[in-house]
Amino acid sequence: MKQRTTFRGICLTTLLSGLLLSAGGVNAKEWTSITIATEGGYEPWNLTLPGGKLSGFEPELMENLCPRMGIQCKLVVQNWDGMIAGLNAGKYDVIMDAIVITPERKKVVSFTVPYAATPASFITVKGTLLPPAPVIKLHDNEKEIQAAIAPLKAALKGKTIGIASGTVYTPFIDKYFKDVADIREYNSSADAILDLQSERIDAVFDDITFANSTLARPENSNLTFSGPQLSGPIWGEGEAMGVRPADAELKAKLDTAINAALADGTVKKLSEKWFKADVTP
Numbered sequence: 001m002k003q004r005t006t007f008r009g010i011c012l013t014t015l016l017s018g019l020l021l022s023a024g025g026v027n028a029k030e031w032t033s034i035t036i037a038t039e040g041g042y043e044p045w046n047l048t049l050p051g052g053k054l055s056g057f058e059p060e061l062m063e064n065l066c067p068r069m070g071i072q073c074k075l076v077v078q079n080w081d082g083m084i085a086g087l088n089a090g091k092y093d094v095i096m097d098a099i100v101i102t103p104e105r106k107k108v109v110s111f112t113v114p115y116a117a118t119p120a121s122f123i124t125v126k127g128t129l130l131p132p133a134p135v136i137k138l139h140d141n142e143k144e145i146q147a148a149i150a151p152l153k154a155a156l157k158g159k160t161i162g163i164a165s166g167t168v169y170t171p172f173i174d175k176y177f178k179d180v181a182d183i184r185e186y187n188s189s190a191d192a193i194l195d196l197q198s199e200r201i202d203a204v205f206d207d208i209t210f211a212n213s214t215l216a217r218p219e220n221s222n223l224t225f226s227g228p229q230l231s232g233p234i235w236g237e238g239e240a241m242g243v244r245p246a247d248a249e250l251k252a253k254l255d256t257a258i259n260a261a262l263a264d265g266t267v268k269k270l271s272e273k274w275f276k277a278d279v280t281p
Contacts, residue, residue, distance in 0.1 A: 031069075120205060165187065
């Protein structure tokens, strides 16, 4: 999922609060209940139903994991921009929002084992740029990346690209496309799609799970994938939950539950239900 050039939520306050909590977390804690923060608006990973109930891939996954751990779980809604800072300030115990593990985030957050690994792609109005193309797996290899994106750069020359701010894709778009296109950041992926429909921008770059959900809506029948889906280690280790570095016991409980849910097919089943594809790592 997502990260700004200096990723969302990382600031001096977050670093200091994380260090203070780490220093104070010497004694083991008996985890009988936890509070989990999610955005509640990044469909199909997480969404808010009429009446306020949280649903989606991640809330349903937690409905399976919490009984495995013998822990009572409470889900709360938190804007993504303040999620990591809120975690390290003690507002909740776990963050869960299609969060991709990155080296930068590891400096202030302890991640569980990943439960998903997803590619990303451009979304455009049908017939305006490139047709959909097969998946390309990319590693952290400059020559490989440049060769893969050359057709995309040519097609997007002089265009405007929308991207949700703070995503793992934001620095990629800034690095490789700002020399040929105007980059416009949004508070949410849904806002970028609205501007795409209003012809204020020419393309949106985002996770294919979000894209598939978006394209399935009747009002978006004029939209499509453009060019190849880009996957692989270039996006990091995969999506995982985050906990405070001091909470090693909680991370261990979550890791055990996630691994069990991966092994018995639970994660795959939920993935195919919500994403129409198997995105297990």
